[in-house]
Amino acid sequence: MAFKKILIAVDVDPIAVRAAEVGIELAGSLQAEVAFVHTIDPKLTYAPDAGVPANELDLIARRDGQRLMDDIHSRLPAGTKSFDFIVKGAADEEIVKAAREWQADAIVIGSHGRRGITRAFLGSVAEAVLRQAPCPVLVVRAQTDRG
Helix, strand or coil: CCCCEEEEECCCCHHHHHHHHHHHHHHHHHCCEEEEEEEECHHHHCCCCCCCCHHHHHHHHHHHHHHHHHHHHCCCCCCCCEEEEEEECCHHHHHHHHHHHHCCCEEEEEECCCCHHHHHHHCCHHHHHHHHCCCCEEEEECCCCCC
């Protein structure tokens, strides 16, 4: 299987930034195209008691997503072809949907590697993507200090 299209899930979390760095390096070594997907949680754009209209919250979230994409693009080697998906919805579903639409050969995503009760309450986007993905998934774990 040739890996010519690598989809990288990004957000502002340090582990997602680390996953983006790994994905960019992987794509470079394979001479692959890259696409970045950033999801906007619909719950964050609905705050009826905040006094800010939902469409304005949505616009702010999309602007923040674009700033994130601009920062990620600044890390790309010159001449790297890339695409962006800034989408609203459940992160796991939207990442898988973007992979299908773009026909990704692989997905790169970060994971905190939580276990036990913490994982049960917080869930795992990476695990859900693994179960639903139409292609191989590379899960990048948080770096740990090994002494």
